[in-house]
Amino acid sequence: MGNSLALPVITGGDSIESYIHRVNAIPMLSVEEEVELATRLQKESDLEAAGRLVMSHLRVVVSIARGYAGYGLPQADLIQEGNIGLMKAVKRFEPDRGVRLFSFAVHWIKAEIHEYILRNWRLVRIATTKAQRKLFFNLRSMKSSFAALTHAQAKEIADDLGVKPEEVLEMETRMTGQDIALMADHDDDEGGFAPIDWLADHDAEPTRQIERRAADRLQSDGLREALETLDERSRRIVETRWLADEGKGLTLHELAAEYSVSAERIRQIEVKALQKMRSALLPVAA
Template identity: 40%
Template sequence: MAKINVSVPSVAAEGGLSQYMEAIKRYPLLQPSEELELAFQYRDHGSEAAGVRLITSHLRLVAKIAMGYRYYGLPVADLISEGNLGLLRAVQKFEPEKGFRLATYAMWWIKASINEYVLNSWSLVKVGTVAAQKKLFFNLRKMKARLGVYEDSELTPEQATWIATELSVPVEEVHAMNRRLSRQDASLDVPVSEDGELSRMDMLVDDRASQEDELASKQERHLGSQLLKDALETLNDRERHILTERRLRSAPITLEDLGKEYGISRERVRQIENRAFEKLQTAVRKAAAALESPGRRAIGALRSLSSSMS
């Protein structure tokens, strides 16, 4: 299949739609016999000129279909561009010998291309893309109009049931999609102050700890570990071992097991543990007080250490 290089008019940002419609009207519509001949020339002989004429003669069809999607709040220029891509794919896959007009075949490709663009771009939080949700997304407004329901109005149970029955979808999904379509996304960059300098983003509260607090917490943990390491050196081997096994392990050893290891009673092990813990606390406090400026970090480290070993 030959590649088609075609340059078509584009919709300008301001007041461009009417100009675009006027521009594409200069491309003549094709008679059935002429369209059939061009289709065979393009498919069988790779005539790029034939492909270009097939495309340009159907630009008005794309614009008409795209206008039906303008209520989704997306730029009409983008809708038309996506529709033109669908038209291009339709021309490339068109089989003229089946007897259908190109417009009939292309309509489905154009709509599919625009539908996909709308689903992907309509909302920052993507609308579901399962078959039932797609059906709801593109038909709910039409069904509400038949019921005489305003765009943003809630649906009564009877109305939602009727729509669900007509579209063969669950009632719950009808209500969910209606709420979804009634609440457009709001940009966080929208100004909320008169001078325009304050936006929604500026008013959001960050619950995370500040970098200063995180750094201070990290320093406290490091200082606490160092104070503990130094204080443990003030204990004798048996005191250090018993305290470590009883207070610093995720799964502490029982008093009975330590008593068997040292050949002493459970109560004696408890006494050694308590005495070692008191000596450790005293050593940590002295070390913290000896710091030139203990401040919040040393105090916090001491509290954290005492809490973790209690």
């Protein structure tokens, strides 16, 4: 289904506002139209019907994706990932269940965005279990204020989500932590201290030297050698998604259009390519 749909994509010269204006101009479907199109897709595999169902709900993806702006990831990518979830929902939608596509698609859209965030936001690496993931995505809405949680509040949230109070407090710290200046303010009195005053120089440690050599190798010879293990398409996907200068990278959908495949297929190739590169680089860090 994904290969034949001409979805609006956010190109390098496009803006989020322009994209949103375009998708908001697409009319929503009536109940009767939605049922008729979904029935055609289900019984006849009608791709035109699938396209109309997807296009009419792109605004839903935008609305949901905006709720995840606080995770520091590109809004364009959040929307593109949500669009993949929408397409999966359309493919699985059963009109005779009496549920609107909007309600059915919300789960699939959020699931795809959640997976993207968990793959790309380094602070969420601790969210490895289902309960921890639920904690990560619900903690903000469950807090009644911006003030730090008390132990009683943390315990109440922990009981609701099936995790330990300590995990709630740790996650809150990770999500609300702010930058602290390392250097002291020179306008302060001479007796002032800053965190840098307590930092030791660990550059001479063997483990730190190994890490530095691995990082240097990764950025030069190691990276080049790892890229050479990939086929031409995989290498281009990795280079344009991860190694391009800021503002010059391509989205999943742009690459999908270039290779005439679905965005989901591009992502699968990307994951496999990164795994292959990681395997090629393992001896470097040894």
